[in-house]
Amino acid sequence: MAKVTFIGLGVMGYPMAGHLKVKGGHDVTVYNRTTEKAEKWVAQFGGRFALTPADAAKDADYVFTCVGNDDDLRSVTIGADGCLSAMKPGAVLIDNTTASAEVARELETAAEARGCHFIDAPVSGGQAGAENGVLTVMCGGKQEIFERSRPVIDAYARMVGLMGPAGSGQLAKMVNQICIAGLVQGLAEGIHFGKKAGLDIEALIAVISKGAAGSWQMENRHKTMNEGKFDFGFAVDWMRKDLAICLSEARRNGAKLPVTALVDQFYGDVQAMGGKRWDTSSLLARLEK
Amino acid sequence: MAKVTFIGLGVMGYPMAGHLKVKGGHDVTVYNRTTEKAEKWVAQFGGRFALTPADAAKDADYVFTCVGNDDDLRSVTIGADGCLSAMKPGAVLIDNTTASAEVARELETAAEARGCHFIDAPVSGGQAGAENGVLTVMCGGKQEIFERSRPVIDAYARMVGLMGPAGSGQLAKMVNQICIAGLVQGLAEGIHFGKKAGLDIEALIAVISKGAAGSWQMENRHKTMNEGKFDFGFAVDWMRKDLAICLSEARRNGAKLPVTALVDQFYGDVQAMGGKRWDTSSLLARLEK
Structure with a gap:
């Protein structure tokens, strides 16, 4: 059981965070841009919600992000009150957004500069795959960090593979x-x-x-x-x-x-x-x- | 066990005719434009070969054709010495060529004018599918004629379906x-x-x-x-x-x-x-x- 933060409770993120809590049995804190959805999530699954990505991420071992695009992703990670500013050394940022390979490499550099780690982990399988916890997850990053993160990712996945260095998942x-x-x-x-x-x-x-x-x-x-x-x-x-x-x-x-x-x-x-x-x-x- | 004729011993037809003989247990006569291949087929599988499509088809209950294109198909069916000129009433012409829907309808008309029947039956599954007798066969024609022909077609097929009237297989x-x-x-x-x-x-x-x-x-x-x-x-x-x-x-x-x-x-x-x-x-x- 790990301390997990999930940022972005869209059609994909909402059920994925739920699987981390229920199937994974983790201690989950969520953040969402519109707070109502975070409140709804906590009412359904338990756990806690925070009002900023930084606040949500400060105690976590694993911080997941699942947002709309490169810009949203930069905003919740390296932007003002972004999660990376608060993450503790050794924590892993795992990004489930479908984004560019460029932003993945950028986030690995930013994470490592703070003593943290990064895995890009876009998914396929759609809303049904997210709801049933059977997504395919294509990962990029360092082998050791991938091995450490994999059991956590497994909570919402049927198939998880490391494709190469950061960006390779994308x-x-x-x-x-x-x-x-x-x-x-x-x-x-x-x-x-x-x-x-x-x-x-x-x-x-x-x-x-x-x-x-x-x-x-x-x-x-x-x-x-x-x-x-x-x-x-x-x-x-x-x-x-x-x-x-x-x-x-x-x-x-x-x-x-x-x-x-x-x-x-x-x-x-x-x-x-x-x-x-x-x-x-x-x-x-x-x-x- | 039926009397079967197979016209066209190309990469597909050669093994398909073989399955009709060996797996189907039918009495098979073959015809091929270059006689050497027909001789080789008979040496391998037994049966007989004929020197014209008409001669090959004259006693058959089922006449299969598997040639290159619409023109080749017309030549071996309604051309000089074509099989239709010799087929006995009630016999079925089954065409495995990938051809136009037009020529299929034309051949049904020509067959029925002689008291014969017609099924267009192009296949998919390639050379390997033909050699292993596991082709997919898409048929067009009359339900009753399809039902009668199906057990014969089964010798080289894994999946056989009637798609509608003549031309529908194509x-x-x-x-x-x-x-x-x-x-x-x-x-x-x-x-x-x-x-x-x-x-x-x-x-x-x-x-x-x-x-x-x-x-x-x-x-x-x-x-x-x-x-x-x-x-x-x-x-x-x-x-x-x-x-x-x-x-x-x-x-x-x-x-x-x-x-x-x-x-x-x-x-x-x-x-x-x-x-x-x-x-x-x-x-x-x-x-x-």
Whole structure:
């Protein structure tokens, strides 16, 4: 049992912090920008909440962050009243935000300058994965710190891997999102074509999903896609945020991402159609428009 | 045990005909444009070979065709010495070629005009699937004829489904190839980016392949992609043939296939790089050029 702080109680962070308390059995203090959500969390799970990231983090062995983007992340860590200013030497900052590899390296440097440690640990598995505590966690950082943090992370994860030095967790998450972009567009074109061709989509998927066209997305999204149901899942706004990070990093490392860049534009069309909160599978709605 | 004819002993047809003989226990007669291959097949499996499709088909209950394209298919069925001219009333023509939905409907009409029947039955699973007799077979045609033919088809298949009237098997196969086009390009961009980012691809895939980015292609192709090994599998030339059929049908039914069309162009680049016989996963080689 460790002293754990969780900063950022969004759709992902709220249940993840809950698993650290209930499944992990840790002594958890939370912080959230809007205090109401922190109060609600404490009412549901026990523990304590604090009014600043620094105050929340001052006694912790492990400080988790799960916020919206690089700027929010800098604000709650190295900003005024950020957690790093208060963390005790030897404590580990574990960041679950999907952010740039750059900010991860920056935070490792800032943490180590204070005698603390850092792991970037973006997750995949969405809201359902967070609620069920079965997320995939892609970590970057030093082996020893990863080994020490892993049993704590396990409270909300099914699969945890160290991908390399700081930033590598973020780079792995980028690969994940790049693969999804092309895959979901291919699936959307396939289902769109199938409907235009008059095929029974359920019967079709039952036959092709076990073969070379098969994927998690086909298995888990074809039914809602066929029904035109998109008001759930991983929001297009968030996917575009992630793809912007991928495309920016690719500009740096020289990778060519022609279809990822195109699909990012397609998601722009979906946003313009009113689909900012729709699931990523809504690329189909754009084709059907 | 039925009298079966198999026309077209290519990389797919050769082992499929073998399964009809050995696993199905049928009385098999084969025909191939180059007779040497038919002689070799008979030396390996027994049975007989004939010198024309008509001669091969004259006593058969089921006549299978598995040739290169629409024109080859017309030639061995309704062309001079084509099998339909010799088939007895009630016999079923089962076409395993990946062809247009149009030619499937045309062949059903031609078969029925002679008192025969027709099933379009393109397969997926590649050379390995054919050799191991575990293909996925997408059928189009009449329910009763499908039910009668299914136990015979089972000799080389793991999954057999009726997708609708004649041509529907071909349309289902098109959906399969459309899904694969986007999926493989996304996977290629992901692995390309991961290599540029300095990630250990094996460690990365071990973590992300169970989640939302996971697919048959990721599972079965990441290792060879990472090694730059493309001299195996489903050839780019054949993929382009299939994508041409998809894009042509989409022109007819109005489906929008922007990424499929783009990936078809990318495969054109791979052909120009000398990759006509490379596996479809060679989209990665194009990005790395």
